[in-house]
Amino acid sequence: MFENMDKINAVITGVGGFVPEDVLTNEDISKLVDTTDEWIMTRVGIKERRILKGEGVGTSYMGIRAVKQLLEKTKVNPDEIEVILTATTTSDHHFPTTSSIIAYHTGCKNAMTFDLQGACAGFLYALETGANYIRSGRYTKVVVVAGDKMTAITDYQDRSTCPLFGDACGAVLLEPTTEEVGVMDTILRTDGVGYSHLIMKSGGSAYPPSHETVDNREHFVFQDGKYVFKYAVSYMADVAAEIAERNHLTHDDIAWIVPHQANLRIIDATAKRLGVDMEKVMINIQKYGNTSAGTIPICLWEWEDKLKKGDNLILAAFGAGFTWGAIYLKWGYDGKKA
Ligand SMILES: CC(C)(COP(=O)(O)OP(=O)(O)OC[C@H]1O[C@@H](n2cnc3c(N)ncnc32)[C@H](O)[C@@H]1OP(=O)(O)O)[C@@H](O)C(=O)NCCC(=O)NCCS
Numbered sequence: 001m002f003e004n005m006d007k008i009n010a011v012i013t014g015v016g017g018f019v020p021e022d023v024l025t026n027e028d029i030s031k032l033v034d035t036t037d038e039w040i041m042t043r044v045g046i047k048e049r050r051i052l053k054g055e056g057v058g059t060s061y062m063g064i065r066a067v068k069q070l071l072e073k074t075k076v077n078p079d080e081i082e083v084i085l086t087a088t089t090t091s092d093h094h095f096p097t098t099s100s101i102i103a104y105h106t107g108c109k110n111a112m113t114f115d116l117q118g119a120c121a122g123f124l125y126a127l128e129t130g131a132n133y134i135r136s137g138r139y140t141k142v143v144v145v146a147g148d149k150m151t152a153i154t155d156y157q158d159r160s161t162c163p164l165f166g167d168a169c170g171a172v173l174l175e176p177t178t179e180e181v182g183v184m185d186t187i188l189r190t191d192g193v194g195y196s197h198l199i200m201k202s203g204g205s206a207y208p209p210s211h212e213t214v215d216n217r218e219h220f221v222f223q224d225g226k227y228v229f230k231y232a233v234s235y236m237a238d239v240a241a242e243i244a245e246r247n248h249l250t251h252d253d254i255a256w257i258v259p260h261q262a263n264l265r266i267i268d269a270t271a272k273r274l275g276v277d278m279e280k281v282m283i284n285i286q287k288y289g290n291t292s293a294g295t296i297p298i299c300l301w302e303w304e305d306k307l308k309k310g311d312n313l314i315l316a317a318f319g320a321g322f323t324w325g326a327i328y329l330k331w332g333y334d335g336k337k338a
Contacts, residue, residue: 045264049166120319170297
């Protein structure tokens with residue numbers, strides 16, 4: 001199919017998504033902890049978030065629905081999918097992988113499956129990884145899933161974190177092309193200064209679960225918000241500016257900024273740094289909160305009908321680790337796939 005000299009680009013050829021129906025409003029949260037709608041809206045920009053309810057229902061529940069929709073929209077047979085790669089911090093279990101559960105329930109019998117953990121930057125890490133499978137020339141249909149059931153690890157007694165998070169999952173299909181579209185450039189970074197400042201301390205191999213870890217509420221997200229904010233606000237804007245500059249993209253060339261949705265003030269800072277008007281920034285934090293790896297694919301899913309082939313998108317995210325990064329994506333098709 002491809003001549004030796006052709007450069008293979010990895011392009012997104014479809015988007016699926018799933019957000020749970022149940023809504024948790026700021027009003028609801030103010031009945032659980034000492035907070036107000038006004039504080040949450042001014043400090044973070046979240047009005048409500050979706051929560052996945054039900055016994056034994058994990059991230060795969062949303063991933064399965066996102067992938068089923070993706071396969072329907074792209075009219076791709078599940079047998080053709082070669083790789084399913086899921087970015088999540090809230091896998092259904094430590095093992096087996098969430099990707100293997102998603103593959104089973106979507107009929108993707110021929111896929112290799114694995115999970116990847118990049119916290120809130122997980123979609124960017126997974127998109128670059130999936131793109132490399134395509135660029136290698138050995139794979140032609142890679143599904144990248146990203147999302148989290150953050151409410152499973154949210155402490156509804158901690159007012160500094162419980163308003164922040166929600167549940168959602170998105171999925172994209174990556175295919176090869178020789179056209180100049182797709183994942184054009186990527187910067188991914190890590191800095192361990194974040195380690196103890198944004199962490200779910202227990203439940204892993206360092207601190208296995210015990211009565212004590214449960215009593216100490218160590219199976220929930222801990223975040224030193226001020227410390228994390230300081231890094232997030234500069235690192236996310238820096239990396240977005242760096243990728244725009246090295247690809248010679250001015251604010252006029254950028255069709256959309258697709259930022260991780262953790263805090264409206266961080267999103268604002270990123271847009272300002274790039275000199276891009278807020279109308280060109282995808283923002284749905286008010287409806288969904290921070291769904292960790294889910295935020296960016298859910299934005300692409302919601303904005304799909306407005307996207308046109310050749311649009312320059314700058315994706316940027318920051319999360320625990322710290323891990324962060326930016327991707328320059330040239331969109332590959334016009335409008336919404338039915
Ligand atoms: C979490 C975050 C919204 C908190 O906002 P902030 O302006 O930094 O707020 P602070 O944590 O400094 O708290 C300010 C005050 O509000 C109080 N406060 C915290 N949560 C509150 C709430 N839900 N309602 C009311 N008051 C609250 C604090 O107790 C503190 O009071 P004090 O000054 O009397 O001690 C913000 O720090 C943030 O967005 N951090 C980064 C998140 C992020 O990007 N994470 C990475 C990706 S997951």
